[in-house]
């Protein structure tokens with residue numbers, strides 16, 4: 001694959017450059033990160049409230065919002081540019097369903113125990129403190145809720161961030177386990193991404 005959609009300002013930050021946000025909307029991304037496949041494999045039980053951490057342009061919040069017609073998707077991001085892009089560009093059908101929400105690093109301005117599903121896609125390698133982000137997901141989830149983490153495999157891929165900042169699937173799994181997630185499933189269905197799903201059990 002020759003196409004490119006990912007650019008980083010590596011000298012200063014591991015964060016995605018918001019100036020390149022149009023790259024996130026490249027439909028070719030659907031070939032390697034198919035939302036329908038992700039939804040099916042995650043084996044969700046009719047979730048109502050979703051929290052997308054690192055939502056970007058809502059590339060996944062939009063298709064997932066069609067699964068929760070009576071619910072909501074909180075599309076959270078630390079970047080003001082991403083939040084205003086979503087507010088100005090997401091289609092009418094998603095109004096009142098996809099809620100763009102500015103968050104701080106590892107801190108989502110939502111109450112405890114509200115979410116059926118929290119997901120983070122192409123975010124993990126950008127996080128300053130991945131364990132703190134996973135703990136924040138745990139705080140947001142209802143008992144029985146699920147966390148999906150999808151991020152670039154730590155191996156050569158035609159696209160993606162530098163290998164040095166990627167995490168192995170095993171590292172992500174151990175972070176999830178350390179935070180208390182259980183029944184962690186690793187789905188080997190995406191060509192360039194690790195795909196983990198963990199559950200929150202009641203105490």
Ligand SMILES: C[S@@+](CC[C@H](N)C(=O)[O-])C[C@H]1O[C@@H](n2cnc3c(N)ncnc32)[C@H](O)[C@@H]1O
Nearest residue numbers: 016054055056059077078079105106121122126
């Ligand atoms: C590579 S983009 C992926 C966007 C989207 N998940 C997708 O795959 O289309 C990563 C996004 O995460 C955001 N981000 C980076 N660190 C974050 C953090 N700690 N909490 C929330 N969002 C963050 C960036 O602003 C950017 O919009």
